[in-house]
Amino acid sequence: MKKLGLIFLAITIMAAPLIGCWSRRELDTLSIISAIGIDKSEEDGKLSVTFQIIKPSALKGSSSSEAAPSGSTGVLVLTSTGYTIIDAARNATMQSDRKLFFPQNKVIVVGEELAREGINPLLDFLNRDPEQRRSSWLLVAKGKAHDIINAKHEQVNIPAEAIVNMIKSSSNTSTAVKVDINEFIKNLTNPGSDPIACRIEMIQDDKTKNQKMRFTGTSVFKRDKLIGFLDQYETRGLNWVLGKVVSGIILVKSPLDENKDVALEIIRARSKITPEILNNDIKTIVEVDAEGNLAEQLSEVTLTNSEMFKKLEQRMAQVIKDEIQLVLEKAQKEWGVDIFGFGKAVHRKYPQVWKKLQSNWRELLSEVNVEIKVKAKIRSSGLSTIPTGVR
Amino acid sequence: MLENGKISNKQMILIFVICRLMLTMAYLPYVNSPPWNQDLWISAILSFPLHIILILPVYALAMRFSKLSLIQSIEVILGPCGKILGAMYVWFFLHRTSIILRELGEFLTAVPYPETPIIVFIAVTALFAAYAVYQGLETICTLGEIIAPVILASVVLVFVMIAKDLDLSNLQPVLEDGLAPVLYGAFVIAARTTLGLFLWILIPFINESGKIRNSLLIIFLIFALHLSPSAIVTIGVFGLEQAKSLDFPFFHVVRMISIGDFLERIDALFVGFWVIGMFIDISTHYYLAVLTGADLLKLKDYRPIVLAMGTVMVSLSMFLADSMVDLNEFLSYKTLTWYNLLFTFAIPLLLLLVAVVGKKRVDY
Amino acid sequence: MLTVPYLFIEAFQSSEDYYSRPFYSSIVRLLRFTAYFISVFSPAVYVALTTYHQEMLPPAMLYSLAAAREGTPFPAFVEAMMMGIIYEILKEAGIRLPRPVGQAVSIVGALVIGESAVSAGLIGAPMVIVVSLTAISSYVVASISDTITIMRLTYVLLAAFMGLFGIMIGAAGFLTHMVSLRSFGVPYLAPLAPIVTEDLKDVFFRPHLWSECKRPKLIAKENIVRVKSDSMPKPPENNS
Numbered sequence: 001m002k003k004l005g006l007i008f009l010a011i012t013i014m015a016a017p018l019i020g021c022w023s024r025r026e027l028d029t030l031s032i033i034s035a036i037g038i039d040k041s042e043e044d045g046k047l048s049v050t051f052q053i054i055k056p057s058a059l060k061g062s063s064s065s066e067a068a069p070s071g072s073t074g075v076l077v078l079t080s081t082g083y084t085i086i087d088a089a090r091n092a093t094m095q096s097d098r099k100l101f102f103p104q105n106k107v108i109v110v111g112e113e114l115a116r117e118g119i120n121p122l123l124d125f126l127n128r129d130p131e132q133r134r135s136s137w138l139l140v141a142k143g144k145a146h147d148i149i150n151a152k153h154e155q156v157n158i159p160a161e162a163i164v165n166m167i168k169s170s171s172n173t174s175t176a177v178k179v180d181i182n183e184f185i186k187n188l189t190n191p192g193s194d195p196i197a198c199r200i201e202m203i204q205d206d207k208t209k210n211q212k213m214r215f216t217g218t219s220v221f222k223r224d225k226l227i228g229f230l231d232q233y234e235t236r237g238l239n240w241v242l243g244k245v246v247s248g249i250i251l252v253k254s255p256l257d258e259n260k261d262v263a264l265e266i267i268r269a270r271s272k273i274t275p276e277i278l279n280n281d282i283k284t285i286v287e288v289d290a291e292g293n294l295a296e297q298l299s300e301v302t303l304t305n306s307e308m309f310k311k312l313e314q315r316m317a318q319v320i321k322d323e324i325q326l327v328l329e330k331a332q333k334e335w336g337v338d339i340f341g342f343g344k345a346v347h348r349k350y351p352q353v354w355k356k357l358q359s360n361w362r363e364l365l366s367e368v369n370v371e372i373k374v375k376a377k378i379r380s381s382g383l384s385t386i387p388t389g390v391r
Numbered sequence: 392m393l394e395n396g397k398i399s400n401k402q403m404i405l406i407f408v409i410c411r412l413m414l415t416m417a418y419l420p421y422v423n424s425p426p427w428n429q430d431l432w433i434s435a436i437l438s439f440p441l442h443i444i445l446i447l448p449v450y451a452l453a454m455r456f457s458k459l460s461l462i463q464s465i466e467v468i469l470g471p472c473g474k475i476l477g478a479m480y481v482w483f484f485l486h487r488t489s490i491i492l493r494e495l496g497e498f499l500t501a502v503p504y505p506e507t508p509i510i511v512f513i514a515v516t517a518l519f520a521a522y523a524v525y526q527g528l529e530t531i532c533t534l535g536e537i538i539a540p541v542i543l544a545s546v547v548l549v550f551v552m553i554a555k556d557l558d559l560s561n562l563q564p565v566l567e568d569g570l571a572p573v574l575y576g577a578f579v580i581a582a583r584t585t586l587g588l589f590l591w592i593l594i595p596f597i598n599e600s601g602k603i604r605n606s607l608l609i610i611f612l613i614f615a616l617h618l619s620p621s622a623i624v625t626i627g628v629f630g631l632e633q634a635k636s637l638d639f640p641f642f643h644v645v646r647m648i649s650i651g652d653f654l655e656r657i658d659a660l661f662v663g664f665w666v667i668g669m670f671i672d673i674s675t676h677y678y679l680a681v682l683t684g685a686d687l688l689k690l691k692d693y694r695p696i697v698l699a700m701g702t703v704m705v706s707l708s709m710f711l712a713d714s715m716v717d718l719n720e721f722l723s724y725k726t727l728t729w730y731n732l733l734f735t736f737a738i739p740l741l742l743l744l745v746a747v748v749g750k751k752r753v754d755y
Numbered sequence: 756m757l758t759v760p761y762l763f764i765e766a767f768q769s770s771e772d773y774y775s776r777p778f779y780s781s782i783v784r785l786l787r788f789t790a791y792f793i794s795v796f797s798p799a800v801y802v803a804l805t806t807y808h809q810e811m812l813p814p815a816m817l818y819s820l821a822a823a824r825e826g827t828p829f830p831a832f833v834e835a836m837m838m839g840i841i842y843e844i845l846k847e848a849g850i851r852l853p854r855p856v857g858q859a860v861s862i863v864g865a866l867v868i869g870e871s872a873v874s875a876g877l878i879g880a881p882m883v884i885v886v887s888l889t890a891i892s893s894y895v896v897a898s899i900s901d902t903i904t905i906m907r908l909t910y911v912l913l914a915a916f917m918g919l920f921g922i923m924i925g926a927a928g929f930l931t932h933m934v935s936l937r938s939f940g941v942p943y944l945a946p947l948a949p950i951v952t953e954d955l956k957d958v959f960f961r962p963h964l965w966s967e968c969k970r971p972k973l974i975a976k977e978n979i980v981r982v983k984s985d986s987m988p989k990p991p992e993n994n995s
Binding site: 002010022023103130182186189190347349351 | 501502503504505506507508511518522560563564567628629630632633636643646647649655656694
């Protein structure tokens with residue numbers, strides 16, 4: 001009798017799918033979002049959010065009878081306004097026939113104007129929403145984010161994929177930073193550091209009159225307001241200090257032929273930041289350890305002997321030091337933002353002192369004496385020793 | 392005898408470990424409790440000796456009356472007025488099972504299934520748990536034996552896979568605020584266990600009662616060895632400020648795993664494993680509640696009251712707290728510590744004193 | 756030939772295993788376990804992932820699946836149930852076919868139901884793939900293929916109800932049931948539950964014949980020793 005009751009109960013529960021379930025979403029009722037761009041709207045106090053939505057049927061035109069016309073992209077771009085991001089997202093359903101689906105969203109672009117006013121209110125949605133991933137990349141656009149989201153890329157059907165691939169391959173030059181939401185919020189909430197984000201803009205291609213997306217440096221924030229941009233070499237200087245340089249090309253002048261260049265390829269780099277505090281005098285030692293290869297030389301001098309290598313190493317170290325000096329000038333002295341992690345280093349080594357310094361760290365920052373020590377080493381020279389043409 | 396099954400020491404270890412681990416896996420409530428800095432992993436390691444200290448009264452009491460279960464030993468010590476104390480313990484287990492059911496529902500509603508009402512999860516899980524309780528103690532412990540290694544291995548796998556996103560400098564400086572908050576934190580962690588009560592109820596059914604001391608040490612060691620890397624990983628990946636503001640820190644850690652571009656977004660799989668672990672956890676607590684209740688009411692078999700208690704539990708889960716925020720406030724270190732300690736430490740200590748002074752002992 | 760007690764593990768062991776080399780037989784045995792899990796869980800996991808947990812799928816796969824579902828009229832759950840039932844019908848019909856008609860009917864089954872249904876847009880192509888994979892895998896562990904069918908349909912129902920949570924709770928329920936079964940006094944899932952470490956060597960891979968000197972502990976309670984345990988091949992002691 002008890003068993004019968006249990007079985008009956010189980011069957012009743014199992015009949016529930018026939019009634020309809022609560023969280024069920026069929027695949028063709030989803031608008032899969034791959035990128036969002038947030039701008040200030042023309043209407044006062046509102047945000048204008050642009051969504052890049054994927055059209056799966058346009059991507060896979062093979063199984064069904066209609067063939068996708070060549071040159072069309074697989075995305076649909078929608079713009080909607082609202083007082084907050086989630087408000088705008090729901091308003092977008094009045095234009096799109098499906099509910100927006102965020103988990104595949106990989107790229108978030110914030111417009112420059114909005115970033116200058118303060119990015120903190122936007123981050124709450126990204127932090128709190130269960131569908132949004134914290135590993136999505138955060139970028140700041142020069143100008144309006146709407147243009148970036150609307151842009152097309154010739155190599156892939158989905159432009160957001162192109163942006164993600166560009167971010168991942170930016171380690172080839174190390175002139176861009178890879179910042180996801182998690183990293184950004186970590187730097188924002190830490191009292192001793194300021195966040196950075198990558199910068200993306202649309203470049204006009206003169207010949208074909210097309211606009212293309214390009215990474216051009218780093219956007220720097222003071223607390224949560226955008227304060228300025230670093231260009232490519234300054235960004236690489238920043239990467240040297242943070243120890244995030246993976247690969248890249250350093251150009252030095254050739255030792256015996258001063259108006260020709262030699263290209264050295266960076267293989268790996270490490271950095272170490274050590275603070276030292278002596279009677280209220282804060283000093284930071286930045287040690288950079290870089291290794292490279294001789295990749296290309298335009299001069300016709302034989303560079304592959306140890307004396308020449310030493311000269312090249314010195315020049316390489318000097319170039320690295322210059323790049324770091326550039327970024328220190330701008331960020332530390334001119335803006336007073338700590339994007340290098342100096343505050344975190346002081347906190348780690350001198351926790352008691354940090355408690356006192358914490359509240360006005362940014363004013364103290366410009367007086368910190370930074371000493372840069374670079375050790376450069378060149379390992380090999382590719383597959384040949386004597387350049388072609390020297391006899 | 393209410394239950395004819397016997398369990399071995401290994402099964403006891405594994406099932407106790409699961410019951411202790413499951414909630415910390417998803418919620419990790421210790422980030423918001425002392426110490427409020429990155430020394431949480433030191434607290435976790437230091438909780439090992441504190442666990443041992445806090446379980447001593449119950450252990451001594453259980454060993455003294457090693458063939459009687461909880462209610463029966465209370466009645467031997469206090470006589471017929473022990474029934475009130477027994478009823479309090481039945482309430483404690485009912486309450487605890489309802490809390491765990493509610494936490495299961497809250498977690499599943501928060502992330503994977505937002506629109507589903509909580510009662511669906513609670514009712515379905517309670518139904519399947521009732522089936523497991525019907526089958527008896529051996530079934531539940533054998534289930535624990537199969538599932539526990541899988542869950543432990545999956546947690547270790549998560550640690551390995553997230554290792555490349557870890558930033559160990561987030562854990563420095565060490566011992567920033569001194570040792571006192573760390574010890575307080577260890578005390579809070581140790582006070583959350585109810586394993587002593589499990590031992591007290593299940594002691595008549597354990598096969599080799601001589602080796603219980605070693606088994607308990609192994610359980611506490613496994614727990615400390617699991618919580619410490621969890622704390623390291625959570626704070627390492629998110630930094631301290633973020634980890635405090637996240638609702639489910641360890642779950643977010645699993646979300647951040649990304650290996651080789653294709654092994655990403657596996658958090659739903661983790662939820663699946665967690666659900667099975669919670670199922671065993673709920674079945675165990677449910678079984679203990681039912682057994683204690685049947686003991687109190689002097690029934691010959693506990694099966695008739697399984698469904699009745701289940702209904703009470705499901706309703707209690709819904710009435711416990713108005714929302715998740717309310718639930719979290721109850722479960723924060725300020726209230727739950729003392730509530731637990733009353734039942735797992737204070738009352739057994741008093742009973743032990745009465746038993747020693749009154750020279751009450753049951754030896755077979 | 757019938758042997759008792761019959762344990763769950765015996766469905767994955769076959770006597771041909773012991774005629775081949777141990778390494779290859781171990782791989783085949785692991786393959787059988789994989790086939791079992793594919794056969795039981797595939798349709799349910801497909802329904803759960805595409806209905807509730809779309810974020811678990813890799814992006815390219817998500818776009819292909821979404822494209823395949825664009826024109827189809829039924830939700831994934833109904834498709835899965837329909838295909839499951841049609842497959843069972845085909846299987847039963849195949850048993851009772853007169854032999855001359857056999858070839859034609861199997862072609863009808865494959866072409867009409869598989870190919871044409873997809874081209875007409877009634878069923879998505881991924882569903883056909885999943886059901887065929889399931890069907891073929893269920894023949895790898897032929898002795899329990901009837902229970903596999905029941906479990907599969909139950910899991911699809913549970914998956915449609917609650918997604919991955921439903922599958923896991925259903926797995927917990929089935930596991931509870933299997934753990935409480937006994938075959939002639941021996942627990943059905945021995946040596947996996949309760950864990951008997953000495954007998955675990957024959958579960959997931961096939962051990963060397965010279966290491967099998969003891970019978971399973973729970974079956975042969977006093978009669979444990981088969982042979983003396985000194986059978987590992989080694990060079991002779993006197994150097995001859």
